Amino acid sequence: MKAKHQRLLLGVAALVAVMGASGLALSALKDEAAFFYAPSDVAGKAPPTGRAVRLGGMVEAGSIARQADGVSIAFVVTDGKARVPVTFSGIAPDLFKEDSGVVAEGQFRPDGSFAADNLLAKHDERYMPPEIAGKMAAAKTLEP
Structure with a gap:
């Protein structure tokens, strides 16, 4: 076999391997991908x-209601256009x-409410952890 044919065969084999690996990765991620919705998207x-x-x-x-068990919370998520009731059990x-x-x-329930497994709270860009805010305030008092 000539060197030209060997290079061509190696290139095709590498391309097939990359395509196969990409296909496996995409099929594995298909089940793990979580889509994002706003309340108005499902209204x-x-x-x-x-x-x-x-x-x-x-x-x-005024929508947060803590349940008697101490770990369950019911609240409403809104985007200003629509509202979705949410239940969460956990910390x-x-x-x-x-x-x-x-x-x-x-996951959404058939009645349109949402059963949350995990909550991610967001803060604005001005957020500063209390420890750092305290250190910055102390540093300002030490400046002449």
């Missing part, structure tokens, strides 16, 4: 049930509060 139409998705928006003021993040951003990971 008026049937949300996708039985599939892992993310619901993002603001926690509506909520420290930044989770009313009128703040939240991303809930879980």
Whole structure:
């Protein structure tokens, strides 16, 4: 076999290997990918049930209701146009509060509510951890 044919065969084999690896990676990620929805995206139409998705928006003021078991929370996520009731059982993040951003990971129920498995609380760009804020305040008092 000539060197030209060997290089061509090696190139084709490498291309097939890369395509095969890409196909395997995409098929593995297909089940793990979580799509993101806002409340207005699911308003008026049937949300996708039985599939892992993310619901993002603001926690509506006055909507947080803690259950008697101490770990379950019910609240409403809104984007200003639509509202979606959410239930969560677990420990909520420290930044989770009313009128703040939240991303809930879980599944839609057939009745249109959302069952969250995980909560991700969001903060604005001015957020600073209390430890750093205290150190910065102390440094300012030491400046002449």
